[in-house]
Amino acid sequence: MRLRIPLFLTAAALLFSAWALGAAPHQVSLSELFPSQTQAKTAIVINKVLERYHYRKVTFDEAFARSVLDNYLEALDPGRSFFLARDVERFEGGARRLNENLRRGELDSAFDIFRVYRMRVDERVAYALGLITRPFDFTVDESYQFDRAKAPWAKTDAELDELWRLRVKNDFLSLRIAGKSDEDIRERLRQRYDSLARRIQQFTGDDVFQTFMSAYTETLEPHTSYMSPATSENFDIGMKLSLEGIGAVLRSDNEYTVIQKTIPGGPARDSGQVSAGDRIIGVAQGLDGKIEDVVGWRLQDVVDKIRGSKGSVVRLQLVSQAGGHKGGTREVSLVRNEIKLEDQAAKDSVIDQLPNAPGLKIGVIELPAFYRDFEAETHGKRDFKSTTRDVRQILNKLVGQGVDGVVIDLRGNGGGALAEATSLTGLFIDTGPVVQVKDSSGKVEVERDTDPGVAYAGPLAVLVDRDSASASEIFAGAIQDYGRGLVIGEPTFGKGTVQTLVDLNRYVPGDQTNLGRLRLTMAEFFRVSGGSTQLKGVEPDVHFPAGDDPAEHGERSLHNPLPWARIDAADYQHAQVPDAAALTRQSTERIGQDVGFKMLERRNQVLREVKEETRVSLRESDRRAEDKHRRTLFEDEKDRFLRARGITPVKEDADQVDEDALEAQRNAIARIQVEEAARVLADGIRLESASRPKAAMRN
Structure with missing residues (x-):
């Protein structure tokens, strides 16, 4: 039996883990934390579905089992602050049998690990509560390593005690710098540590099972995960985007x-x-x-x-x-409010004062998501709301205003409906393939624009950043492959896989027990030129300075992602675009002198420094000086940019803030890259115009 893959790439799919139900409100005894028959049955069904339908073919051997164990320990104790080295050694001894145990639905080792974890949490919390009653000396030159993802496990209780002494001292200092009194800090930390122990004590067997099975499924790749019945219910809420x-x-x-x-x-x-x-x-x-x-x-x-x-x-x-x-x-x-489709609708504006191209007007279409009102469509409403409908109307409006080119702004657009990515591409090309989809069996299906004609044939650019993902990458990739327009900005996110929800109950017909669902990676997207959007994303024709190393962001930064791949190209027509190298040189020269980009680079510099840190000073004078220095670095550059734009800087954390002035400030910052994209497109229009007579002579 072959499962049909629903080609729906909603940004809400990213929300499922964040909309799970809270923990049970009562303490669960250790005697209750043993696997049930239902959980064993669910594990067996998950194995069968993964082996048969997952896009990546993996051998469930001892090496795989070790990766599962590593993921599970990271899920429970990411800071390596609870387990001791001897605990981990014992767990690793059981990993040699874990792959066979999983095939048989035997989950005893997973629950055993959690019971040890819970006892270790109780021990550490008791120790931390004792520490907060003592005085700390914040003049001593000490530091705390907060990022311990690659640190060795503590070998003794004494090592853990020292780690926790530094941790509690850091927690205390952080709250002191935030302006809290010592008395308030002690009460707040007491509640924090008490709450940590209480929540772990409220983990039910179902919570343990979901945590372990998600660690298990995500060993294949980062987008496959198990959803318990409770989590599935909340996922459905999220998919409605309301x-x-x-x-x-x-x-x-x-x-x-x-x-x-x-x-x-x-x-x-x-x-x-x-x-x-x-x-x-x-x-x-x-x-x-x-x-x-x-x-x-x-x-x-x-x-x-x-x-x-x-x-x-x-x-x-x-x-x-x-x-x-x-x-x-x-x-x-x-x-709190509802998030509705109309709140994500495309918006337009016009940039008509371009120093590098006086007299040219560039239209901008800001597109936050690829939305489609499926409910209205299902009920037969012919005028249901969709990205393509809205953009078509905006294009007509912009053409009526006499724009010389159009920029589609996809920054931060995490995706949406695949049908919209396909039909939106069709507004700019005649007919032809838009994206190829290869499933787990190796079959390739091609999504095509079958609507002849174009809504807009003029100069076009697509502005992307590191958060442009999924359907955004399909659209940008197609525009680039056809040579229909320039792609400008940063390398995109690199999510080129398709997930579907599998109801596990369908594999145990007649059984009334709810086993939950599996979010399963079953296919991969490929551009019409043959390369995948997976991992590499879409590489811009004209680059803007990146905030950090592309390897540190997007799909490339996730654990065990699917690799980039290539298949045969589809049958499509490629056109020539303006000289990207020449446009890049002109843009680079402008950016080097632009106060807005200088401000963005200073912000990126601060963020890079933060990401590279693994420890912090526990001397109060050093911490305050570092915090002030970092804030001053960015604020000074931001104020310089705003004043250059004729805007009086507003402090966002001031007691009384002029909201209109604050909004103007934010809009000015958001427009920095858009305006440069418009200048790049204007350069391209001038280049093409200059080359047109020569082309005519050759003919």
């Missing part, structure tokens, strides 16, 4: 909950005060509710605190990405 919340995708990073991205049209994005990379360290309900410290919480529990009814207020205590493990905190109030 979750009443703040509109942010969250992920876990060691013991912190991090904003992975904000959703267009959501309260977090609209506020302008929440950014990708921010760490959530506290959550409060309403305008005057008490802040709950959420450091060390499970992702599911943090999300459960943030979710709420439309119109209600949630307050977040955040640490900016640039602050790293040294910076202070800020508090943001958000009114």
Whole structure:
């Protein structure tokens, strides 16, 4: 039996793990933490589905079992702060049998590891609670290694004690720098550590099973994961894109909950005060509710605190990405609201003052997602809302305004409906293939634009960045392959795989037990030129300075991603585009003198420094000096840029903020790359115009 792959690439698919239900509210005894028959049955079914349908063919041998164990230990103890080396050695001894145990649905070793983990957490929390009652000397030259992903496991309890002494001291100092009193800090840390132990004690057998099976499935590649019945229910909520919340995708990073991205049209994005990379360290309900410290919480529990009814207020205590493990905190109030399709709709503007091309007008279409109202379409509404419909109308409008070229802005666009990526490409090409899809059996299907004619035949550019993913990469890749326009910006995310949801109950007909679902990678996208969008993404024709090493971002930064691959090219017609090398030289010269790009580079420099850090000073004077230096570096450059644009700088963390001035400031920063993309396209128009007479003479 062959499963049909639903070709739907929604950004909501990224949200499923963040919308799982919170933990049970009661303590679970250790005697309850043993595998059930249902879990054993589910494991066997998962094995069969993976072996038969997963895109990557892997041998379930001892090496694979060791990788599963490593993933499971990382999921439980990413900072290597609980397990001892002797614990891990014992676990590794059992890994030699783990592959055979998994085939038979035997999960005893996974539950054994978790029971040890829970005991170690109780031991460490008890020790930490004793530490917070003692005084700390913040004049001593000590440091704390917060990134221990590659550190050796502690060999003795004494080693763990020292690690935790430094950890608690760092937690204390971080809150002191944030302006908390010592008395408040001790109470807050007591609640933090108590909460850590309590939440681990609330893990049910189902929680343990999901954690282990996700570690197991993700050993194949990063986008395959198991969803328990409870998680499946919340995934369905997310797929509707109408979750009443703040509109942010969250992920876990060691013991912190991090904003992975904000959703267009959501309260977090609209506020302008929440950014990708921010760490959530506290959550409060309403305008005057008490802040709950959420450091060390499970992702599911943090999300459960943030979710709420439309119109209600949630307050977040955040640490900016640039602050790293040294910076202070800020508090943001958000009114929960629904995220609707119309909030993600395409928007247009015109840039008509180009120093390098006086008199030219460039239209800009900002496209946050590839949206399509499937519900309205299912009900037979002919005018259902879609990306292609909206962009077609905007193109007609821009042409009516006399634009000389169009820039499609796909920065931050994480994808959406594949049908929209295909039909949107069709607005710019006559007919032909747009993307190839190869499934796990090796069969290749081609998604085509079959609608003859084009909606816009003029000069075109596509602006992308490191967060342009999936359907965005399909569209940008097709435009580039056809030579229909320039791709400008940064290398894209590199997600070129297709996932589908498999209901595990279909493999046990007649059984009424709900086994949950598997999010399964079953296919890969290939451009019409034959190369995959996987891993490498789409390489721009004209590069903007990258924020960091492309290998440190996107699919390339994930554990065990599928490799880049190539298949035969489809039958398509390639056209010539303006000289990308010449355009790059002109753009590079401008960027080198542009105060806006200088500001972006300074910000990127600060973020690179943060990413490269693995430890922080525990001497208070050093920490405060480093924090001030880092903030000053970026703020000075930002103020210089804003004043050059005639905008009075506004401090976002001031007690009273002029929201209109703040919005103008944010818009100016967001337009830096768009305006340069418009200048690049204008250069291309001038180049093409200059070469036209020579081409006519040759004919």
